[in-house]
Amino acid sequence: MELEIIDQKAREWLHVAAERIRASFQTNLSIDTKSGRNDLVTNMDKETERYFVEVIHEAFPSHRVFGEEGTADKVKDLKGIVWIIDPIDGTLNFVTQKRGFAISVAVYQDGIGQLGYIYDVEKDELYFGQKEQGAYVNGRRLDPVDPVSGLADHLLIANLSASRKYPILWEAIKASRGLRLYGAASLEYMAVATGRAGAYLSANLAPWDLAAGKIIAEEVGCIVKRLDQTEIDMLEKGSSIVALPQVYEELVKNYLK
Structure with a gap:
């Protein structure tokens, strides 16, 4: 029952947050850099995180929030319920485009992903997944991914840091139908979950970059691992691959060594 209430609240808060972000399109943003000139944070990033922290703590005082912009809780374990x-x-796409x-x-419970939401604000597309209950986009159930089509049948998404760490990935790109990069890990996860790409590889993602995407992608049969094929620690930054099953097998066998 608690997950049903959490789901209801999460959807309400997502739509409120999205409306606030859309309204900001007509305002002047306050923009700062973090690790470099292409790593941006805006007042809307901070205000949106603060909004979620406030409403979550008010509705569910025992829940903790693990976030990117410094207004959330100091989370060192995943005991209980952690958002x-x-x-x-x-953010770079948000600012420039x-x-x-x-x-x-x-929403993770004792370290296990239970509910995942990815809201493409401009397209008004809400991707949702619940553990062992399937995945959806705007209420339409997503079909399981193709378990047998291989690398040659699909586009590949790989950021430059991944290709630098594994130079042989350029050979994988040549073996695929082509390279794409979208600039938002959550939407790149959804490109794979919906079969628009065969795999997405990144050398360094934070937990908040992939926490929701992992839940949704696994619900449709995707493989989600580190690039060295180990399991992902949701408290640590690190590499990531999300892939269709056969594409994953080919990448591991031929390119991720």
Whole structure:
């Protein structure tokens, strides 16, 4: 019953947050850099995270919030219920294009992903997954991914840091139908979950970049691992691959060594 209440509240809060972000399109943003000139944070990132922290703590005082922008709780374990939030995934896209970004919200219980939400704000598309209950976009159930089509049948998404760590990935790109990069990890996860791409590889993602995407992608049969094929620690930054089953097998066998 608690997950049903959490789901209801999460959807309400996502739509409120999205409306606030859309309203900001007509305002002047306050923009700062973090690790470099392409790693941006805006007042809307901070305000959106603060909004989620406030409403979650008010509605569910025992829940903790693990977020990117410094207003959430100091989370060192995943005991109980922990919300993992990226208020604006793809901030550079948000600032420069007003599209290609998403709100990413995940609910983990004792370390297990239970509910995942990725809201493409500009497209008004809400991806949702619940453990062992399937995945959906705007209420339409997503079909399981193709378990047998291989790398040659699909586009590949790989950021430059992944290709630098594994130079042989350029050979994988040549073996695929082509390379794409969207600039928002959550939406790149959804490109794979919906079969629009065969795999997405990144050398360094934070928990909030992939927490919701992992839940949704696994519900449709995708494989989600570190690039060295180990399990993902949802408290640590690290590499990530999400892939269709056969594409994963080919990448592991031929390119991720």
